[in-house]
Amino acid sequence: MKLENPHPAIPFYQPAGDEVTVFERTWQNKLPLLIKGPTGCGKTRFVTHMAARLGLPLYTVACHDDLTAADLVGRHLIGDGQTVWCDGPLTRAVREGGICYLDEIVEARKDTTVVLHPLADDRRILPIDRTGELLKAPPEFMLVVSYNPGYQNLLKGMKPSTRQRFVSLRFDFPAREREESILLGETGCAPDLARRLVGIANALRTLKEHDLEEAASTRLLVYAALLIRAGMDPVSACRAAIVESLTDDPEIAEALMEVVAATFGR
Secondary structure (H helix, E strand, O other), rough: OOOOOOOOOOOOEEEEEEEEHHHHHHHHEEEEEEEEEOOOHHHHHHHHHHHHHHOOOEEEEEEEOOOOHHHHHHEEEEOOOOOEEOOOHHHHHHHOOOOOEEEEEHOOOOOHHHHHHHHHHOOOOOOOOOOEEEEOOOOOOEEEEEHHHOHHHOOOOHHHHHHHOOOEEEEOOHHHHHHHHHHHHHHHOOOOHHHHHHHHHHHHHHOOOOOOOOOOOOOHHHHHHHHHHOOOOOHHHHHHHHHHHHOHHHHHHHHHHHHHHHHHHO
């Protein structure tokens, strides 16, 4: 049976615990939020769901090594013979009273994340040096960041002085029953297919420390289910959507495919 979304305008999300309450209370108290968990476990979907649930505009930034403070705050652009100031996503979220979500914050340069500090404490201000503005965040504004602790090392980790400015939520891959329900709600696939795909994921996740840099994510299971629902052979769909996304090593890929073939009786 397909798990229906009671609010179609709100992206589907199935809570694992009290994360919805934590998010709402954090927003109500004008606090910033940090979400940590492995790739593909639902962090971005959760933020998207909560923004829609609260009726707030959402500005999402995929952080990377070349991200600058100007990319977040804004810059002057030249056009039609004049210089015009253009707000960045962080500034727009502050002006509009929305959510600014910085995905994989540890990928950004340290000198970039410093701009977040005055927004992530009781000041809740954003100084814009290039325009001379000092924006005070309205009550509706919320700063949310996320990262994958599995990728942390000496070169890429969140500074304690930054991390301790946030309320924190820890995400992980869903328990078997919840992950099956997520597949049903996301794809409308048959319960038996959801059960098999989750079984494959759990089997592959036990290999993470031995052969794989990353575990099979719930996102990849959704991709596989959608391909199968579209008429693709289940084994071929799992190779394309799951196995080949996890490894470039042909031998490891074939070992993973043995789990897939056994699951679908090949």
